[in-house]
Amino acid sequence: MPQIFRRSANTLSKVSIFGLLSLVGGLIVLAIVLARSSYVTRQEIFVEQPLQFSHMHHVTDDGIDCRYCHTSVETSSFAGIPPTKTCMNCHAVLFANASFLEPVRASFRDNKPLHWTRVHDLPDFVYFNHSIHIKKGVGCETCHGRVDQMPLIYQQHSLLMEWCIDCHKNPAPNLRPRSEITTMGYRPAVDQSILGPQLMTEYNVNPPISCSTCHR
Amino acid sequence: MNDATMNDGDTIEALRARLEATRGRQYWRSLESLAETPEFKEFLHREFPQNASEWLDPVGRRSFLKLMGASLALAGVSACTRQPDEQIVPYVRQPEEEVPGKPLFFATAMPMNGAGIGLLVESHEGRPTKIEGNPDHPSSRGATDLFAQASILGLYDPDRSRNITNLGDIRPFSAFATALQDALKVQETSQGAGIRILTETVASPTQRAASSRLASTSTRNMRSTRPT
Numbered sequence: 252m253p254q255i256f257r258r259s260a261n262t263l264s265k266v267s268i269f270g271l272l273s274l275v276g277g278l279i280v281l282a283i284v285l286a287r288s289s290y291v292t293r294q295e296i297f298v299e300q301p302l303q304f305s306h307m308h309h310v311t312d313d314g315i316d317c318r319y320c321h322t323s324v325e326t327s328s329f330a331g332i333p334p335t336k337t338c339m340n341c342h343a344v345l346f347a348n349a350s351f352l353e354p355v356r357a358s359f360r361d362n363k364p365l366h367w368t369r370v371h372d373l374p375d376f377v378y379f380n381h382s383i384h385i386k387k388g389v390g391c392e393t394c395h396g397r398v399d400q401m402p403l404i405y406q407q408h409s410l411l412m413e414w415c416i417d418c419h420k421n422p423a424p425n426l427r428p429r430s431e432i433t434t435m436g437y438r439p440a441v442d443q444s445i446l447g448p449q450l451m452t453e454y455n456v457n458p459p460i461s462c463s464t465c466h467r
Numbered sequence: 468m469n470d471a472t473m474n475d476g477d478t479i480e481a482l483r484a485r486l487e488a489t490r491g492r493q494y495w496r497s498l499e500s501l502a503e504t505p506e507f508k509e510f511l512h513r514e515f516p517q518n519a520s521e522w523l524d525p526v527g528r529r530s531f532l533k534l535m536g537a538s539l540a541l542a543g544v545s546a547c548t549r550q551p552d553e554q555i556v557p558y559v560r561q562p563e564e565e566v567p568g569k570p571l572f573f574a575t576a577m578p579m580n581g582a583g584i585g586l587l588v589e590s591h592e593g594r595p596t597k598i599e600g601n602p603d604h605p606s607s608r609g610a611t612d613l614f615a616q617a618s619i620l621g622l623y624d625p626d627r628s629r630n631i632t633n634l635g636d637i638r639p640f641s642a643f644a645t646a647l648q649d650a651l652k653v654q655e656t657s658q659g660a661g662i663r664i665l666t667e668t669v670a671s672p673t674q675r676a677a678s679s680r681l682a683s684t685s686t687r688n689m690r691s692t693r694p695t
Binding site (some may be wrong): 322327359363 | 513549550552556557561562566567568569
C-alpha cells in the first residue's frame with residue numbers, strides 16, 4: 252500500500268498548527284490594538300458640527316469663563332451645552348448678520364434646537380459625574396486639555412478605564428485650588444509635590460476604585 | 468399558542484389527532500409531512516400573520532439562524548467596535564429652574580376616593596419618571612399607595628388620548644372652541660338645559676371652578692351630571 256501522507260506532510264502539519272496559533276494570537280493583539288486606536292476611542296479626532304464653534308476665540312480672545320456656557324458643570328453630572336439663547340445674548344448684536352451664524356439664528360427663530368454631535372462619549376455602562384471632580388479640585392484642563400487653544404474641540408485623552416483609574420489611584424499631582432478650576436495653562440504657585448498632598452487633606456480627596464463607583 | 472388553540476380549536480385538534488395516530492420513526496416523518504399540508508400552512512398563517520412566510524421560506528429561516536449564531540459568537544468582540552455617534556440637543560431657551568442631568572420635582576395632587584393625595588413627581592428634562600408622596604402635604608405626608616405609584620405608567624399609556632379628537636379625528640383646540648361656542652349658542656334659548664358634561668368624579672376645586680365658570684358665562688341653567 253502506498254503512503255497516504257508524504258514526508259512533507261510532517262512539516263505541513265507543524266506549519267499549519269503554529270500558523271493557526273499565531274493567527275489567533277495575532278487576531279487577539281489586533282483586537283487589543285484596535286480597541287485602543289483613536290478610531291475607537293475617538294482621541295484627537297475632529298467631529299463635524301452644525302456650525303464651527305471655536306473655543307479658542309470665545310475663551311482666549313473673549314475671555315468667557317467655561318461656566319458661562321457649561322452652567323451645570325459644578326452642580327450636576329452633566330456639564331451642559333449652552334441653549335441657543337446663550338449664544339444670542341451676544342450674537343443678537345455681534346455678527347448679527349454673519350452667514351456663519353445662520354444656524355444659530357434659525358434655531359432661535361424657529362424654536363428648533365441645535366444638534367451638536369458628542370465629542371466625548373463614554374459608553375452607556377459607565378457613570379461619570381462632573382460636579383464631584385470640580386468640587387475636589389480637578390480642573391477642566393486636566394481632563395479636556397488646552398480647550399482655549401482648540402479652534403475646534405477634540406478629545407484630548409483616551410477616556411479608557413485605565414485613564415480614569417490612573418488618576419483615582421493617585422490624584423495628588425492633578426489637584427488644584429477650586430478657584431483655578433477653569434483656568435487654562437494653570438501653573439501651581441507652590442510646587443505641586445507640596446500643594447497636591449495639602450489639597451488632598453483640605454478637600455478630603457479619596458477617589459474610590461471599586462467597580463460599582465463607575466459601573467452602577 | 469393558547470389563544471390560537473382556543474380560537475382555532477378545530478384545526479389544531481385535527482392536526483393533533485393526525486399525529487397521535489402515528490408512532491416512533493413514522494411520527495417524525497409525519498411531522499415533516501404535516502408541515503407541508505395545506506391545513507398546517509393555513510394554521511401558521513393565522514397564528515403568525517407577519518412571520519408566516521419567513522417560516523415557510525427555508526432560505527430566510529436558515530439565514531436568520533445563521534445570523535443569530537454569528538451575532539452570539541461575535542458578542543464578545545463588540546468592545547472593539549466604535550460606538551455610534553451620539554448627539555447633544557440643548558434647549559433653545561432653557562427653563563430657569565432646569566439643571567440638565569438633575570431631576571426636578573413638581574408638587575401635584577391625584578384624585579382618589581373623592582380626595583386629593585399630595586404627590587411629588589420626579590422629572591428628568593421634562594419627562595416624569597417617578598411618583599412619591601409629598602412630605603409637606605397633610606393628606607399624604609410623604610407616603611403613597613400603590614395606585615399613586617402606578618399612576619406614572621398612566622402618563623405613558625399608549626391608549627391615553629394625546630390630542631383632542633372629534634369622532635375619531637384629531638382636531639386642534641380652536642376647533643373644539645368653535646364647536647363649544649356653537650353648542651352654547653344653540654342652547655341659549657333653553658338656558659343651557661340640554662348640555663351635559665361627562666367627567667369622572669370631580670374632587671378638584673380648580674376643575675369645579677372651571678366648569679362653573681363655563682356654565683355661568685353663557686348659560687345659567689347648565690347642570691353637571693356625574694356618572695353613577
